Amino acid sequence: MRQTLLIVDDEPGIVDMLERYFKPEYEILTAGSGLEALEKVSGKPDLILLDINMPDLDGISVCRRIREYVSCPILFLTARVESADQIQGFRAGADDYIVKPFDPEELEARISAHLRREMRRKSECTARFFGELTIDYSARSVTVRGENIPLSRREFDIIELLSVNAGQVFDRERIYERIWGLDGEGNSDTIMEHVRKIRGKFAQHTKKQYIRTVWGCGYQWEG
Numbered sequence: 051m052r053q054t055l056l057i058v059d060d061e062p063g064i065v066d067m068l069e070r071y072f073k074p075e076y077e078i079l080t081a082g083s084g085l086e087a088l089e090k091v092s093g094k095p096d097l098i099l100l101d102i103n104m105p106d107l108d109g110i111s112v113c114r115r116i117r118e119y120v121s122c123p124i125l126f127l128t129a130r131v132e133s134a135d136q137i138q139g140f141r142a143g144a145d146d147y148i149v150k151p152f153d154p155e156e157l158e159a160r161i162s163a164h165l166r167r168e169m170r171r172k173s174e175c176t177a178r179f180f181g182e183l184t185i186d187y188s189a190r191s192v193t194v195r196g197e198n199i200p201l202s203r204r205e206f207d208i209i210e211l212l213s214v215n216a217g218q219v220f221d222r223e224r225i226y227e228r229i230w231g232l233d234g235e236g237n238s239d240t241i242m243e244h245v246r247k248i249r250g251k252f253a254q255h256t257k258k259q260y261i262r263t264v265w266g267c268g269y270q271w272e273g
Contacts, residue, residue, distance in 0.1 A: 052077050053165060056095035058087040058112070059127060060104045068099065071154050072161075084112045091116050097165055099148075099157075102128040102139070110142050117143030119228075123164040127152070178213060180273035182256060185213055194255035204229060205248050208241070212261060212271035221268035245269060 054077040057068050062082065069078050079095055081087040084107025087100065098120070102109035113124055123145040128135070136147055145164060148157055176188040184193050190206050192199045201209070207229045212220065220228075222238035230240075249259055262272045 053096040054079060054093065055161070056081065056087070056090055056093065056098045058082075058084070058090075058099065058104075058109070059101035061101070064101075064127075068154075068157075072158070084108060087112050088115060091120055096122055096168070097161055098122060098124045099161075100124055100126055100144075102126055102130060102135075110139060113139070113142040113144055123168055125160065125164065180213070180216075180260065181258065183252075183258070183260065185209065187214075194252075197255060199251050199255060201248070201251065205244055205251075208244055209248065209261075212269060213273075216271040216273055219264050219267050219270045225269065241269075 052075070055072055056079040057065055057072075058081045059065050059068075060082055065080050065082065069080055072078060079090045079093045081090045084104045087098075088107075091098075100109045100112060104112075107115075109126055109128070113126075117124070124143060125146045125148055126139050126144050127148050127150060128139075129150045130136075139147065146160060148160065177184055177186045182195050185191075186193075187210060190203075190210075192201060192206070192209060208225060211225060211228055212218075222241040225241050226238045245261055248261060252258070252260060260272060262270045264270050
């Protein structure tokens with residue numbers, strides 16, 4: 051299956067040139083504005099080429115909006131070369147900068163390198179070990195000393211989100227949005243009930259809770 055590139059630039063000439071150049075090797079999605087880019091992200095691109103200077107929503111803002119939900123490489127296309135701008139972009143979640151005007155062959159090499167790195171990352175071990183507890187993300191299973199803990203789909207989703215981001219605090223609203231989506235019919239109180247059930251199941255196998263309540267803030271995975 052061919053990988054997909056999302057090309058975002060408000061200059062139609064650049065979008066057309068890049069689309070024609072990369073179409074023989076990749077599936078191509080295009081967007082002419084930051085707002086359109088937010089819509090096209092639902093196409094699950096493998097890499098995003100993102101212009102910084104766009105009139106409605108600039109590339110930095112787009113990157114910040116999508117980075118929490120999109121793990122693929124994001125390469126900025128920009129005429130800016132100041133280090134302060136680059137730092138701002140990297141802090142927003144960018145993986146690389148391509149300065150305009152650019153050589154298409156160099157851009158192709160950069161894209162290939164990032165995609166290879168991403169494939170290596172995805173092919174790495176999908177299990178994580180937290181003391182006596184093991185999480186197999188491919189099999190969607192949690193075991194303690196080899197004994198399986200039965201979990202519902204949502205319970206595992208919560209464990210996955212917190213454990214992959216171990217040490218990071220997530221409030222209930224953020225967990226709910228990440229797992230149920232913005233159109234979920236419930237509310238963040240659902241998270242409290244799911245965490246209670248997870249802890250109850252863990253307690254049958256281990257004395258460690260793993261999910262810590264950070265009062266006034268949310269929940270945090272402790273290995």
